[in-house]
Each structure stands twice: as C-alpha cells, then as structure tokens.
Amino acid sequence: GESVGLHLPTLSVQEGDNSIINCAYSNSASDYFIWYKQESGKGPQFIIDIRSNMDKRQGQRVTVLLNKTVKHLSLQIAATQPGDSAVYFCAENARGAGGTSYGKLTFGQGTILTVHP
Amino acid sequence: GAVVSQHPSRVICKSGTSVKIECRSLDFQATTMFWYRQFPKQSLMLMATSNEGSKATYEQGVEKDKFLINHASLTLSTLTVTSAHPEDSSFYICSARGARGINQPQHFGDGTRLSIL
Numbered sequence: 001g002e003s004v005g006l007h008l009p010t011l012s013v014q015e016g017d018n019s020i021i022n023c024a025y026s027n028s029a030s031d032y033f034i035w036y037k038q039e040s041g042k043g044p045q046f047i048i049d050i051r052s053n054m055d056k057r058q059g060q061r062v063t064v065l066l067n068k069t070v071k072h073l074s075l076q077i078a079a080t081q082p083g084d085s086a087v088y089f090c091a092e093n094a095r096g097a098g099g100t101s102y103g104k105l106t107f108g109q110g111t112i113l114t115v116h117p
Numbered sequence: 118g119a120v121v122s123q124h125p126s127r128v129i130c131k132s133g134t135s136v137k138i139e140c141r142s143l144d145f146q147a148t149t150m151f152w153y154r155q156f157p158k159q160s161l162m163l164m165a166t167s168n169e170g171s172k173a174t175y176e177q178g179v180e181k182d183k184f185l186i187n188h189a190s191l192t193l194s195t196l197t198v199t200s201a202h203p204e205d206s207s208f209y210i211c212s213a214r215g216a217r218g219i220n221q222p223q224h225f226g227d228g229t230r231l232s233i234l
Contacts, residue, residue: 032220043123043210043225044161051220089160093220103219104151107160 012114019080021111023073023090032093034105035064035075039086047075047088077113085115118144121213123226131234132203138196138229140211147213150194151223152186155208167194201233 013019025033031052036044050057050064050073057064063076073090091105120143128136140150149168153161167173167188175181183205185197194213198205208230212223 034222036225041228041230043121043212043227046119046222046224049222101219103149104163104166105223109160 009109010112010114012116013080015080015082015115015117017080019075019077019084019113019115021075021077021088021090021113023075023108025071025073025090025092025108027092027095027106028068028071029095029099030092031095033064033066033073034091035062035073036089036091037084037086038089038110044089080113080115082115082117085113087112119215119222119224120144121147121211121224121226123211123229125229126227127230127232129232129234130201133200134233136198136201136231138198138209138211138231140194140196140213140226142192142213142215142224145213145215146191147194148191148216149214150188151212151214152184152194152196153210153212155210155228157208161210164196198231201231203233206231206233 034049035047037047038044048059048062048064050066055066061078065074087110089110090108094102094104094106122141122143124139151166152164154164155161163176164179165173165175165186167186169188169191173186188194208228210228212225214223
C-alpha cells in the first residue's frame with residue numbers, strides 16, 4: 001500500500017551544524033505534509049507544514065522542502081542545538097487510490113536526531 | 118494556542134481492569150480527534166478517528182469492543198481500554214484537529230503510558 005518512509009533512521013550532528021532529515025512518500029495524490037518532533041515520553045509536537053502547491057516553507061530555524069517530482073520531503077534545521085535532539089516524523093494527508101482524502105495522517109518511520117555539544 | 122491535554126499520563130493496573138483515558142482540547146474546538154498507539158522505537162499507529170457526536174471509525178485490526186471511544190463534546194474524547202491485559206500495555210496518544218478542514222495539523226497530547234501487570 002501507499003506509505004511514507006524515511007531514508008535515514010538516525011542522524012548525529014554537532015551543536016551548531018545544520019541538520020537535514022529526509023522523507024520519501026509514495027502517494028502522488030498527497031497534498032499536505034507535516035513534520036513533527038517527539039521527545040522521549042511525550043507526544044509529537046508540530047514543527048511545520050507545507051501544502052503541495054508550495055515547494056518551500058520557512059519557520060524559525062526550520063525549513064521544509066517539497067519535491068513533488070521525486071516525492072521527497074526534507075526538514076532542515078539551522079544551527080542545531082542539543083534541545084533539538086528528538087525523533088522527527090514526517091506525515092502526509094492519507095488519500096485513497098482515487099485521491100479521496102481519508103482525513104487522517106500517515107506517519108513515516110521516524111528519524112532519531114542526536115545533537116552532540 | 119492549540120493545546121491538547123491528555124490524562125492520566127501513566128497508569129499501572131492489574132489485568133482485567135478497564136482504564137479510561139481522557140483527551141481535551143483546551144483552547145480550540147476539536148471537531149475530529151484521533152487515537153494512536155505507539156510501541157517503543159516505532160512510529161504512531163492510528164487506532165481510530167472520532168468526530169464529535171458520531172461513532173468512531175476504527176482502523177483495520179482494532180477491536181471496537183476492546184477500545185471504546187466516546188467524543189461527546191467538541192473538547193473531549195475518551196478512550197476506554199476494557200478488560201485490559203498485558204498485551205495492551207503501550208503508549209497511547211490522542212490528537213485533535215480543529216474545524217478549518219482536513220489540511221491542517223493535528224495537535225497531540227503528551228500520551229498515556231499504560232502498563233498492565
């Protein structure tokens with residue numbers, strides 16, 4: 001079936017470096033994507049979202065890039081800090097074969113980001 | 118804004134006990150709420166979707182009679198794990214989405230760690 005997946009399950013960076021977390025999706029009908037951050041023992045925290053009519057969106061220290069041609073999504077974190085250490089999930093608006101939205105999200109596997117001081 | 122409160126944060130109880138988990142949207146009206154289950158080092162698995170005032174829609178493989186969901190108001194949904202057994206031990210997380218349509222983020226509670234002895 002359709003799914004959202006991640007290229008790298010773990011990522012280790014030094015404090016101050018930029019981080020890039022990648023996500024591949026397979027449903028070409030998906031039109032809405034979200035990145036979440038989940039710290040240990042907590043629920044996912046919304047970071048940034050993007051609609052399919054855009055290819056880039058920026059927030060505070062974060063940028064999401066969407067490449068619909070290759071069905072790829074990435075999250076860039078600038079000047080990564082130890083507090084950014086967490087699991088990062090991409091999610092897409094789940095749609096059926098005909099493009100009908102199910103009104104729910106499909107989550108990727110997650111990437112563990114570790115930031116070393 | 119968009120705060121979701123989940124209670125309790127942790128439950129430890131004996132096998133055969135029924136456990137109720139509450140999910141509240143504190144500063145917005147949640148027309149749709151979602152219940153997820155998450156195993157260690159894994160992604161979120163959607164259990165069911167509930168819309169205020171109507172029956173929940175369960176994902177394939179999720180037992181309706183085992184996991185009772187009630188969404189009686191625009192700010193409260195409850196999940197009751199009936200006659201819980203050790204295999205029901207998990208991290209349960211709720212999320213809520215407002216009334217502005219499907220393409221908007223879900224906001225998550227901080228989860229409930231359920232341990233059945």
